[in-house]
Amino acid sequence: MRLAVAANAQYVAQQLADEFKKQTGISTELIVSSSGKLFAQIEQGAPFDVFMSADMKYPLELEAKKLLLEKPKIYAYGQLVLWVPDGKASPAALKDLLLSDYTKIAVANPQLAPYGQATVEALKKQQLLTALQSKIVYGESIAQVNQYLLTGAVQAAFTAKAIVLSPEQKGKGRWIDVDDSLYSPIAQGAVLLKSSRVNNYEDGRKFYAFLFSPSAKKILAAYGYK
């Protein structure tokens, strides 16, 4: 069965797929891309079964286009973190970003990525946005923001907690939580696609059910999702 997944959730999706296989013996192909691209492809009949988006905008849009078998459901709430590379003292608060240590700060494009939107919201609330404006560079997605940080192109990045908690990235740099009162919740929706009916309907439905099962919840929580 084919699982289309937004880049921020790619690690956890892999873990979920592994667990799903253990339980049902059904293997899962992951197609990782940005939510927007996946949306456009699904709209034109891409042969995916389940789509894990980074937000609720695309799932609702798909529903409006009558491409779903069920109403979209929220599988997790994403958490925003501030990530800095090794060798820098971790900032105690967001306002530390004003220090000259941080020449460039990566933020996901708020127009496209829910994490970017949350970042802007948080910075605004702390009245830091204008002061930091000249330092900010935009990544197309959370994934690019991460690349900017790991390649040393920027000295700080706002990313998803799921990234820094993943076994793959654990221990790289330091991070602090962004207080979740500073931004509206990042609701991430998953959908069961109509195209699944010609594809792997049974398997798709099973995975979709599994995604909202307690064992999946546990895995999601381990990646910092609420």
Add this chain to the structure above:
Amino acid sequence: MADLQPLWLSFKLAAVTTIFLLVIGLPIAAWLSESKCRLKPLAEALISLPLVLPPSVIGFYLLIAFSPANAFGGWLVSWFNIRLLFTFSGLVVGSVLYSLPFMVHPVQSALQSLPRNLAEASYTMGRSKTETFFKILLPNVRPALITGTVLTFAHTLGEFGLVLMIGGGLPGVTKVASVAIYNEAEALNFHAAHVYSAILLVISFCILLTVYTVNKGRTNKRVVI
């Protein structure tokens, strides 16, 4: 060890696209090089036009065009049962469209620079335009033909935005090396991305080096000292 299938797919796509472009592009180049038709500049401009939009945007528009829900895509399915979305054939069609100018323009410009009486001499020998083209004109623009072929091949290997958009990155079907590298890089598996890139570069480099070495010593310059 990295999965080698995306690399194999990439080379297959590049090869098939190049072959198609030789078949389609050369007649177009031939026509453009000798046509005095008023519409010629229009045709030339149209051929270069796809370059102007980013591949992912072209891909987006092709996605819409090829969709069975829309007129063209629906027609393809109902009349020929051809599906171009999320299939290898679709990638070929997209790449052919996008790389067309890389094949057509270099060959066309070289043909235009040939002395005209080469073709004329061949005609006096009773040879048709087609035969003249393949036996006389084309062999005499060999460097340009190689340029066109290499640019097309390399560019298709490196094509990404378009392929991702209309291919959907399905493993074994449309997930070519460029998509795989991109995915690995997005997953922050820089090591895997480096490995893919390195293999792609090494193989391509060997191919390119072979082509250029075989083609060496074909300059018509005398050693001027």
Add this chain to the structure above:
Amino acid sequence: MADLQPLWLSFKLAAVTTIFLLVIGLPIAAWLSESKCRLKPLAEALISLPLVLPPSVIGFYLLIAFSPANAFGGWLVSWFNIRLLFTFSGLVVGSVLYSLPFMVHPVQSALQSLPRNLAEASYTMGRSKTETFFKILLPNVRPALITGTVLTFAHTLGEFGLVLMIGGGLPGVTKVASVAIYNEAEALNFHAAHVYSAILLVISFCILLTVYTVNKGRTNKRVVI
């Protein structure tokens, strides 16, 4: 109404890149066309190599190279105070590297097909290699020069992956039209995306059509009937 700044940035980037490539690419093409050096095929292969990787991957490697945290990028900053990440200059450097083969190869292959005694005749007149190149050789490969220029210009307009990677999408600095179109399409603002695409296409089409119309009637074919 769409914000026109990205379009303006795109054309600026394409123009600057094309100019740089004329300056850098033509001498390289000249050298390659007449060199009998053993390393020539190597140089030719190297020039084509960047094409093989998707622009976004090239962008990724440039990101690593230009990053102030790394040797080269750090050296650029500390010695020359040049920053290539998230700046317009960086986009130019990247585009120049990536589009190099589009300028070099067509011109080189055309130069190789020129009769050698054109250059020789010019030398007997006491003219230097440079003067011969610009006054005799280049004007006689005009179609190829136009091909190279058009391919470079159009391709840079449509460049996206690389620009996105090392540009950082800064409005007015590095957010070119291709990025803007992409963003709008991903944000489901299809209308804005269509408008940008349409403007880009129409302007480019006019430019291309003008170039090809002006250059028309330069075929050396006689009307054979």
Add this chain to the structure above:
Amino acid sequence: MISVDINTNLKFADATELSVQYQFQSGEISGIYGPSGAGKTTLLNIIAGLVKPEKGVIEVDGVVWLDTDKKINIPVQRRNIGFVFQDYALFPNMTVLQNLRYAAGKAADNSHIEHLLTITGLDRFKNEKPDNLSGGQKQRVALARALAGKPKLLLLDEPLSATDHLTRIELQQQILQLQQEYRFTAIMVSHDKKELSALTTNVLKIDNGKIVNIGTPSQIFGADRTYITLTAKVIGVENNVAQIEIGDQVVKIYNRSGLVVGDLINIGLDTIDALITRK
């Protein structure tokens, strides 16, 4: 018979009109003579079908090749011609032999091709590409190639101008012989009166696009009155050279016509470019 009646503008510099009405004899070699820029090459191009005149009719042995009024225009490919281009137009991608084979087409007659290579002295060079040949060698390839397809109509645009004296005379003989063997019709542009005198039965003299004189070579060139005729006696023959006695002077001539010792001959000499010294 090849009857030509055409009118067209020579487009460059000043718009002179090329206007020729003439009937070339079939199975013979006709000559075209005239100054540089007169329109000789253009006329051959029109007969070949490479250039279309604004107005005109060309009829070859009863078949209409061109009639601008009736919109008839047989394409060059179907005219079965051989053409020696003034600038050779050899195919650079093919060796000498391949050039000839290509011209001969599918029904290539190998012994014919070998023969052509031999008489043009190109045997040693048959595997060379044209770029590696000297000027005269290239021109000989162009001649051999035009003959390779055994054309019905041979159009020769100064086919021997780059060859040396002896080669030239030998090739003239060979053209004559081949023409007698295959009976093709030929039209030859040349600046060399003696060449035209030796090969052609009639000459068309054009200047500035117009016919200025028509006739046998001796009528045409005799009218210039630059010929003197002397009487001589053959006193020796050796290969294709004959020794003759004119008054008290003994000189050599090229023996084209199988002279034998003792023959009395008339010898015509052109004085236009004689070497003059005051006494």
Add this chain to the structure above:
Amino acid sequence: MISVDINTNLKFADATELSVQYQFQSGEISGIYGPSGAGKTTLLNIIAGLVKPEKGVIEVDGVVWLDTDKKINIPVQRRNIGFVFQDYALFPNMTVLQNLRYAAGKAADNSHIEHLLTITGLDRFKNEKPDNLSGGQKQRVALARALAGKPKLLLLDEPLSATDHLTRIELQQQILQLQQEYRFTAIMVSHDKKELSALTTNVLKIDNGKIVNIGTPSQIFGADRTYITLTAKVIGVENNVAQIEIGDQVVKIYNRSGLVVGDLINIGLDTIDALITRK
């Protein structure tokens, strides 16, 4: 004096050696004569510096241009030469006038260029591109262009082969006149004995890459014994044509040397390509 002593392989077909040792006189026109493929063009290319011989020395008026042993090799650009290429090598992107201007360089002498255009009869065509010219017109552009820069050394590779008789003779006169005016040294390849006789003071005859004869034109061509000399009287002069009487025949000659009525002259005629008819 241009002393040439070179050895090199003619690379194609069979590896013949081109081996020439000769001293061309400064301020005069020398000729090179020999069959097609002998190595004439290659020799000019070597003197010009366009081809480097395997071994050799070239010294021009005391300056060493080439010495392969001492690794001296003055680049072609600094040799101050004019070159008429056998296949013209005109610049297709430039008009006739621009071709000449380019050759003349910065110090272009406009009246000189105008003069060259006039004597080569190219005035009307000066704004045409070479592709629009006839064969003979192109060749005349090549000649004018080689002279445009007032070179010290002029290398002419069959510079008049595509021109008609009268043009040819006129241009020969013009070359002689220009040479007398500017006193350049010239080396001319030609297949035309009369041309070499009229223009050159000495001729180098080569065959198969080797010198086979050296001498004045009459020594070289006299040795062929194909010349007869007749006595004649000038009976009329009109422009550049003279009428002469030989025995009872009256013919025209080209008046190169300012003959006047009543002059007695010797007239040398080449019999090698005479028109022969049996009595």
